[in-house]
Amino acid sequence: MVTPTTLGPGEARTRLHELTVIDVRTPGEYAGGHLPGALNIPLDQIQRALPDIRHVADRGDVLVVCASGARSENACRILAENGIATATLSGGTGAWAADGHDLHRPQGATRATWGMERQVRLTAGAVVLLGLLLGLLVHPAFQILSAGIAAGLAVSALTNTCGMAAMLAKLPHNRPRAAELDHTLARLRDR
Template sequence: MTAPATLGTDQARARLDELTVIDVRTPGEYASGHLPGALNIPLDQLRRALPEIRHAAERGEVLVVCASGARSENACKLLAEQGVTAATLAGGTGAWAAGGHELHQPAACDTRAGWSMERQVRFTAGTLVLVGLVLGLLVHPAFQFLSAAVAGGLVFSALTNTCGMAVLLGKLPHNRPRRADLDTALAALRSR
């Protein structure tokens, strides 16, 4: 299977009003900032939304986005297996923001978390490493394995361009939006 088509951030920005943008991140990540007009259909809900996405793809081009481009590429491959052509945003919302483009944060979908997912991951990883080191010095050297495990997880995360800690943190109550909006996103896709 060939790699999905990729749009750069400037290309996507210039054509944003022509594209159906689907954000496959978790609702908490989506609420922390997404492309204007993007609909949130988390990757684990993509199969449920296939009829609506197929309908949108028949009417115009679909752009799938995530934080870095890894999940959106997986989503494009899943869609391609079902006969739906979609492009992915190179570098995801991280590249979009780094390019100086606006991220939308609607109050209606806001999470209770005040920090971005990336900031939460850095804080949690740093805290676990520090706790492992301090307990390893003061209580028992075996606690240093906690620091080693976090370091190994960070290396694995960098090599695979995934983040298990973000997935776990996304499941915490403070990272969940106050209301689910999948039905609203599906209705919006039907109306396009």
């Protein structure tokens, strides 16, 4: 099995012209701003894209990117298990932007998008509030909702994974249209 490497934003910026950049965030997050030239293949579509990613990895270096680095590390692990050498961007697009590098947006992308972390915070907060209110107004057993979310957040922090984000990623606004993903995979094959 190959071992993924890590690039800092400065090194990635210097080498950007020689890298194939794959952004594993949801299409909405990608539309909100991505590294120049990045191709969007959401994390849950990596298995489908393996042959095309292998094709470009055989020809040059692949950099996998997400918002903070957690999803790209997961993607790199999947790719490494399949014999594909990749690198991940340390700190993700957040670190890229914090270093003063530009994020690109697709032409015509005017729809306001929420990052996955913001979607998780809204959902978790709403369910905790709902559990507390129903626990006070209807029956104390509803407070189990709040306890469940608290436990999930603790597990998420300890494991650096997020089950709620995985579920939210399956919602229609977070999914790529089949034609968009097919177009992205064709672009990988053409490299």
